[in-house]
Amino acid sequence: MLPVGLENLADLVRLKGDPAVFSTMLHGPRAPERTLEELEDDIDFWEVRGYGIWCIFRIRDGAFLGISGLMERPDGRGVALRYALWPEARGQGYAREAARAALEFGHRAGLQRIIAVARETNTASVAVLKALGLRQCGEFRNHGHRMLVFESLAADRAGNAARED
Incomplete structure (x- = not known):
């Protein structure tokens, strides 16, 4: 995984503009102009916070599979785990591996609480979050959809790691 940069714009425009990938994301598929704005925000976020997307x-072949990482949610709920992969990359463990790496990075960087939000009907995302040990801590409605909020607490992860030793 590499932090996003302007060299990734073409891949991100395709990924974020594809309804098969972004229809379940907050605000849905993005126009190319919006993707560029988000990329610039992501680059700035890395510079300011030291973590991001x-x-x-x-x-094996360098193929672009998608994105993962941490970003401040625009609704004020906190720093959130994010991931989005091409449909053909799903079901192979990439999302779980990338999301786990992002969570571990975030907690090592000092984040005590990292949330994740998934549409209730996005069973694949919900399964990844549960497999990573996040627990549901709330819900809200967004454009008629029930959104589930999960959390990962640094204290819980440290306790789990100590028990595994």
Whole structure:
């Protein structure tokens, strides 16, 4: 995984503009102009916070698979885990691996609480979050959809790691 940069714009425009990928995301698929604005925000976020969104590439051939990372939610709920992969990259463990890396990075960077939000009907995302040990801590409605809020607490992860040793 590599932090996003302007060199990733073409891949991000395709990914974020594709309804098969972004229809379940907050605000849905993006226009190219919006994707550029988000990319610039992501680059700035890395510079200010020291964490953010990564691009995910397959090791064996360098194929762009999607994105994962951490970003401040625009609704004020906190720093959130995010991931979005091409449909053909799903079901192979990439989302779980990338999301786990982002969570661990965030907690090592000092974040005590990281949330994740998934549409209730996005069963694949909900399964990834549960597999990573996030627990549901709330819900809200967004454009008629029930959104589930999950959280990962640094104290819980430290306790789990100590029990595993």
